[in-house]
Structure formats: C-alpha cells, structure tokens
Amino acid sequence: MTELREDHRNMTVVLDLLDGLIVEIEADKDPDFEMFDEIMRYMTVYPDAVHHPKEDIVYEQLREARPDLTEDLDHVPDDHNDIAHLGSLLRDEVEAVVAGGAVRREKMIEDATAYVRRLRNHIQWEEEDLFKRIDKMLDAAALQVDVSEYEHIKDPVFELEIEAGFRRLLASLR
DSSP states (O other), X not given: OHHHHXXXXXXXXXXXXXXXXHHHHHTTOOXXXXXXXXXXXXXXXXXXXXXXXXXXXXXXXXXXXXXXXXXXXXXXXXXXHHHHHHHHHHHHHHHHHHTTOXXXXXXXXXXXXXXXXXXXXXXXXXXXXXXXXXXXXXXXXXXXXXXXXXXXXXXXXXXXXXXXGGHHHHHHHO
C-alpha cells in the first residue's frame, strides 16, 4: 500500500506538468510536445501497465478476503481500463503531432483535460475510499498480497535508475 500511495503522489506531480502543457495549448502557444509525448509514454508504460494492475490484484484480494468491504466496488477494473484507453488515445494524438501530423487543438485540449480530470478523480476516490477499505482488511488480518508479477518492474521516472527515455521528464520535475 505504501508503494501504491507513492505512485499516486508521483502521478499527481506528472499530471501537474501535463496541466501546464494544457494551459499553454489553451493560450495558443506551442507547448513542448516532446515533453508531452514523454509524459504520455510514462503514463501508459507505468501507471496503466504496472500500477493499476497491482491495484486490481489488491482489490481482488479484498473481494476474496472481505466481501463485506466491497460494496459498490465492481467498477474498479473498468475504471482502470477506461483511464488506460483515454491515455492511449491521448498518447496517439501527441505522437501524431510529434511526427508532424495534424491534430485539432480543441480536440487535444478536450482529450487532455478529460484524461487529467478522470485520473485525478480516480486517484482521489481511491485514496479516500478504496485504500481505506484495503487498510481495514489488512488491519484485521495479516494478509500477503502477491504482486510478484510486477515487483521487478521499477518506476522509470521516480526510481533510482532512470530510463534514458524519461530524462527530460525527470529534469522538468526537478
């Protein structure tokens, strides 16, 4: 749970950078689309591909161990899939712009704003609701949740060994 909460803090910092790029686009400025691309690559290769699947495993454990705490939670995996879909669409748009393609400014603003809003709301809901339920489950019994499938995958921006493809993003965060 500590790792999942840390991921949320990290994602929030990256979303703040993305908000800044959206403001530039709204002001008819040309933002750093290579940075935008790096952000979306990060969001699709770590939060969508590692963080959310870990949460789904923990959620499944909650469903099995404490069904009394799972009322109205069946939407969690679908939320993760929807967020990943929105992120993938936005990443495709940004990659098109970086490659010299045309994407309507209004469409990019709309899609980026929807993505940020959806992910921020989801993170807030998890912190205020889902994670509290999981904490109750873990407080009541010593349970080991097996996320070994994902344990070897490090955050490519916030871990000690930064992947070369994310160095600009890390520099912006500093």
